[in-house]
Amino acid sequence: MIQINEYIYVSIEKNVVVSKTSCAINQDDGYFYLLYEINSDDCLFELIESGASFQIKIDKRYFEKYNEKFEVYIDTQEICCNTQSKLLDLLNCKLKGIQKKIMFESIVLYLLHQTQKNNLIFQLDCSNCTFLQSPLQIDLIKAAKTYILENLSSNLTIPIIASKVGTNQCYLKKGFKEVYKQTIFDFIKENRMVRSRHLIEHSEKNMTEISMEMGYASLSSFSQSYKSYFGVSPKAHVNSIFPDSLKGFSES
Numbered sequence: 001m002i003q004i005n006e007y008i009y010v011s012i013e014k015n016v017v018v019s020k021t022s023c024a025i026n027q028d029d030g031y032f033y034l035l036y037e038i039n040s041d042d043c044l045f046e047l048i049e050s051g052a053s054f055q056i057k058i059d060k061r062y063f064e065k066y067n068e069k070f071e072v073y074i075d076t077q078e079i080c081c082n083t084q085s086k087l088l089d090l091l092n093c094k095l096k097g098i099q100k101k102i103m104f105e106s107i108v109l110y111l112l113h114q115t116q117k118n119n120l121i122f123q124l125d126c127s128n129c130t131f132l133q134s135p136l137q138i139d140l141i142k143a144a145k146t147y148i149l150e151n152l153s154s155n156l157t158i159p160i161i162a163s164k165v166g167t168n169q170c171y172l173k174k175g176f177k178e179v180y181k182q183t184i185f186d187f188i189k190e191n192r193m194v195r196s197r198h199l200i201e202h203s204e205k206n207m208t209e210i211s212m213e214m215g216y217a218s219l220s221s222f223s224q225s226y227k228s229y230f231g232v233s234p235k236a237h238v239n240s241i242f243p244d245s246l247k248g249f250s251e252s
Contacts, residue, residue, distance in 0.1 A: 001055065004104045007062035011055040012090060018051030023083070024076045025115055032058045032072055034111060036079060036087055054087055056108055073116055081149065081191040083114050085198050092202060140167045141175045148188055152195065153215045156188050193229040196222075200237060207234050 001009040018037040026033045036054040063070040079087070086107050095103055143165040148156060161184065162172045176184050192214040199210050211222030227233045232240070 001057065002104075004101050004108070007059035008105055008108050009057040010090070010104055010108065013053040014091070015050045016053050018053065021079050021084075022076060023079050023115060025072055025074050027060075027072065027074060030060055032060065032112070034058075034108075034115065036083075036111075038079070038084065038087060052087070052091055054090065056111065058108065058112065072112070077115065078146075080114065081194050083111060085194050086110055086114075088198065088202065137167070137171070137175065138179070140165050141172070141179050144172060144176060144184070145180065145187070148184070149191060152188070152192055153213050156215065158184060189225065189229065193226060196226060196234070197230065197237070200234060201241060210234075 001011040003009050016037075018039040020037070021039045022037055024033075024035040026035075034054075034056040036056075038052045040050050060070075090104065090107055093100060093103060144161050144167075147161060147164050154160075158169045158173060162169045165172070167175075173184060176187070180187060182190070196210055196214050199205055199213070200207075203210075205213070207222070208219055211219050214222065216222035216225070223233055223235070226237075230237065
């Protein structure tokens with residue numbers, strides 16, 4: 001394991017056999033443990049040729065500076081698009097020295113936060129919540145999330161998603177917002193944008209290919225959406241990363 005600082009340790013293994021992309025969270029008296037595994041077949045970004053494993057150990061003393069008790073929800077869960085993006089940033093990091101350590105520390109804290117956000121559905125504590133009283137309906141909301149992530153390149157509308165998972169539109173919209181704390185539209189846009197950014201930075205696909213893969217009818221609508229979300233156009237993003245070469249990216 002690489003020691004990032006006094007409290008955080010990270011180990012990354014490439015080219016390993018992984019049966020399923022997932023995250024396992026555990027703890028003992030002294031440490032929190034995060035174990036991530038990515039299978040190349042179901043990696044949302046399709047940018048790795050074989051499996052990868054990530055082990056993170058965080059000393060609980062790290063959180064003493066906040067003067068508040070910090071707890072994690074211990075379980076096994078799927079890995080969302082944002083989490084996969086950060087894990088691939090760790091995997092592809094070319095930085096060295098203190099810059100690498102700063103980057104790793106920030107990503108580790110983000111990942112820890114994201115594990116709790118992803119399990120918000122299990123942390124809700126409301127005796128009047130109809131969704132918690134109906135596990136079957138919760139499963140339908142989770143199925144809607146899975147369907148969206150697996151079909152980002154498709155025409156995703158509330159009626160289509162509701163039909164696919166077997167629930168009505170009103171329940172889907174209300175349930176998704178209550179469980180995941182964001183609208184379906186915002187969730188779709190977030191995942192399309194995060195995935196687009198990663199493809200721009202780490203693949204050889206051009207802007208037209210990426211926009212089509214993310215389900216946009218035209219390059220202009222993709223560029224407008226990208227700029228609205230990140231505050232910079234896709235072309236400007238490329239130029240900021242690769243100032244001497246577009247590396248195969250173009251907006252035409």
